[in-house]
Amino acid sequence: xxxxxxxxxxxxxxxxxxxxxxxxxxxxxxxxxxxxxxxxxxxxxxxxxxxxxxxxxxxxxxxxxxxxxxxxxxxxxxxxxxxxxxxxxxxxxxxxxxxxxxxxxxxxxxxxxxxxxxxxxxxxxxxxxxxxxxxxxxxxxxxxxxxxxxxxxxxxxxxxxxxxxxxxxxxxxxxxxxxxxxxxxxxxxxxxxxxxxxxxxxxxxxxxxxxxxxxxxxxxxxxxxxxxxxxxxxxxxxxxxxxxxxxxxxx
Amino acid sequence: xxxxxxxxxxxxxxxxxxxxxxxxxxxxxxxxxxxxxxxxxxxxxxxxxxxxxxxxxxxxxxxxxxxxxxxxxxxxxxxxxxxxxxxxxxxxxxxxxxxxxxxxxxxxxxxxxxxxxxxxxxxxxxxxxxxxxxxxxxxxxxxxxxxxxxxxxxxxxxxxxxxxxxxxxxxxxxxxxxxxxxxxxxxxxxxxxxxxxxxxxxxxxxxxxxxxxxxxxxxxxxxxxxxxxxxxxxxxxxxxxxxxxxxxxxxxx
Ligand code: HEM
Numbered sequence: 001x002x003x004x005x006x007x008x009x010x011x012x013x014x015x016x017x018x019x020x021x022x023x024x025x026x027x028x029x030x031x032x033x034x035x036x037x038x039x040x041x042x043x044x045x046x047x048x049x050x051x052x053x054x055x056x057x058x059x060x061x062x063x064x065x066x067x068x069x070x071x072x073x074x075x076x077x078x079x080x081x082x083x084x085x086x087x088x089x090x091x092x093x094x095x096x097x098x099x100x101x102x103x104x105x106x107x108x109x110x111x112x113x114x115x116x117x118x119x120x121x122x123x124x125x126x127x128x129x130x131x132x133x134x135x136x137x138x139x140x141x142x143x144x145x146x147x148x149x150x151x152x153x154x155x156x157x158x159x160x161x162x163x164x165x166x167x168x169x170x171x172x173x174x175x176x177x178x179x180x181x182x183x184x185x186x187x188x189x190x191x192x193x194x195x196x197x198x199x200x201x202x203x204x205x206x207x208x209x210x211x212x213x214x215x216x217x218x219x220x221x222x223x224x225x226x227x228x229x230x231x232x233x234x235x236x237x238x239x240x241x242x243x244x245x246x247x248x249x250x251x
Numbered sequence: 252x253x254x255x256x257x258x259x260x261x262x263x264x265x266x267x268x269x270x271x272x273x274x275x276x277x278x279x280x281x282x283x284x285x286x287x288x289x290x291x292x293x294x295x296x297x298x299x300x301x302x303x304x305x306x307x308x309x310x311x312x313x314x315x316x317x318x319x320x321x322x323x324x325x326x327x328x329x330x331x332x333x334x335x336x337x338x339x340x341x342x343x344x345x346x347x348x349x350x351x352x353x354x355x356x357x358x359x360x361x362x363x364x365x366x367x368x369x370x371x372x373x374x375x376x377x378x379x380x381x382x383x384x385x386x387x388x389x390x391x392x393x394x395x396x397x398x399x400x401x402x403x404x405x406x407x408x409x410x411x412x413x414x415x416x417x418x419x420x421x422x423x424x425x426x427x428x429x430x431x432x433x434x435x436x437x438x439x440x441x442x443x444x445x446x447x448x449x450x451x452x453x454x455x456x457x458x459x460x461x462x463x464x465x466x467x468x469x470x471x472x473x474x475x476x477x478x479x480x481x482x483x484x485x486x487x488x489x490x491x492x493x494x495x496x497x498x499x500x501x502x503x504x
Binding site for chain 1: 269277280289290292293295299308309310311320376381382384385386464492497498499503504
């Protein structure tokens with residue numbers, strides 16, 4: 001960051017007071033989920049390799065029309081590295097519980113401690129074309145924080161988090177549940193929601209692609225916004241405004 | 252400059268970390284203690300599913316126009332043994348379904364007797380562990396009626412199926428517990444899609460276990476045994492795939 005981005009409201013280098021940005025529940029959920037998501041994607045790709053064809057509707061097998069034949073996931077991406085459907089399923093179905101109950105825990109705690117209401121509320125004003133264009137320009141210039149409200153999330157950040165937390169991850173979990181014949185008997189509405197088991201499998205795949213895209217953008221932005229100060233804030237909770245403390249940047 | 256180095260180091264660490272995590276998973280899965288945790292998911296999922304459903308919750312049934320135009324076969328498509336070939340040649344006239352183990356009246360049911368029993372017809376979805384699914388129409392008596400006729404003793408916990416197809420030279424076998432054995436949709440299907448069950452799909456009789464995956468649906472059923480424990484059946488985990496390649500015994504997911 002250059003001095004040109006510094007606003008006069010911000011204290012001079014080295015004196016910036018750290019901001020408490022992430023609560024303990026957020027931090028625990030975040031790192032547990034980050035590891036869990038990697039395990040889910042790795043083992044999920046092994047399971048996909050068992051039948052790399054996707055269909056729409058209630059059923060789908062080799063003779064039926066597949067809308068997508070996926071490429072074989074390479075062994076350096078899959079869990080386990082060698083093809084073993086049984087072990088991949090063990091990883092996937094155990095960590096599915098961590099993902100599902102983890103998200104539930106994070107959602108309940110973030111509603112109770114008002115993290116969602118405070119930090120993720122999207123205001124109509126932020127969705128106006130003028131505001132979106134302004135924020136897009138700020139992003140392009142790698143300025144992610146409003147100097148006057150450094151702790152506020154910008155609109156693209158909010159949209160990405162809200163999409164992941166309230167759309168992609170729940171879609172992942174509900175479509176996964178719809179793949180279970182036992183759950184289909186327990187909760188038949190899962191199939192109505194998904195439009196059938198073959199569709200649920202397609203939704204599961206598409207949501208996975210969405211999560212992968214989120215992770216790529218997420219990691220790129222964490223790095224651009226200041227990899228270490230950002231990551232440290234997600235570990236300790238405390239965040240120093242990047243670019244205002246040279247010692248931190250050099251760390 | 253320094254921040255650039257940090258960035259590069261972080262990207263490198265992240266890439267290495269991901270690789271290490273994926274490779275680490277394979278290492279971890281070899282440790283006996285970790286393996287135990289990994290395998291505990293089966294009991295957790297089974298407990299949760301059983302808590303969320305009741306023992307009679309039905310698998311979805313479909314309409315005729317929702318059936319798969321072509322229902323593929325899987326696993327064994329013909330047992331290919333001389334004994335089985337002889338059964339097919341005489342249209343299962345001398346085949347007997349042996350019901351034994353811990354029962355008060357061991358039975359030997361003929362194909363004709365089985366077909367004379369009150370039957371259930373259900374159009375259900377078959378979900379393979381590999382990810383495909385197909386919808387077919389199944390017809391046959393409830394396993395529960397057969398077990399009631401034989402009279403399972405109080406000590407019985409599992410029902411074991413011994414099949415006419417061979418895997419590694421031994422008969423395929425599977426097992427289920429009594430909750431599933433007495434479920435209304437658990438039937439001994441001798442008919443499929445309005446015809447006699449064909450060889451590819453498990454003639455003369457296959458199990459339909461609609462709340463679990465396909466490998467539990469034993470084909471070519473020759474004998475049904477009521478047992479108190481799975482110890483001594485194969486390697487003790489309740490089925491061929493469970494014993495040999497770590498598949499879950501509870502295949503509700
Ligand atoms: C190892 C890779 C990852 C790193 C280094 C990382 C880093 C971070 C950092 C530094 C933040 C805080 C950003 C801010 O101050 O607003 C954050 C927030 C977040 N990350 Fe990640 N992340 C990783 C993986 C993931 C994955 C896999 C997911 C889920 C798909 C995820 C979902 C989120 C969400 C939803 C938030 C916002 C949390 C909140 O404020 O309540 N992250 N991440």
